[in-house]
Amino acid sequence: MTIGNIRGHLVSISNHHIKQISKIDCWTTQLGARVRITVSELLNIDISEAHTRRIYV
Template sequence: MTIGNIRGHLASISNHHIKHISKIDCWTTQLGARVRITVSELLNIDISETHTRRIYV
């Protein structure tokens, strides 16, 4: 491949990515929100488990 072909290929790739960036951003923000929710739920569960263990011990 020549430099011109490589540049053209990179340009087409970047244009393709730009079209999908908004979709990816929406997906990542939704995923991030879900991850935070699950993490907070897990932390709450862990905290409650440690408290119950302390009470029973």
């Protein structure tokens, strides 16, 4: 292998890794958004249940 071949190989490997990392990054961002939504929903439910219990007790 010549130095040019090695360089080309390294570039293709790094490009592949960058694509994989950006996929993972996108996935974790979506997952984080979903978690935030579910947490806020749970908090809203908990708050409303607490209010209704206080009224009825």
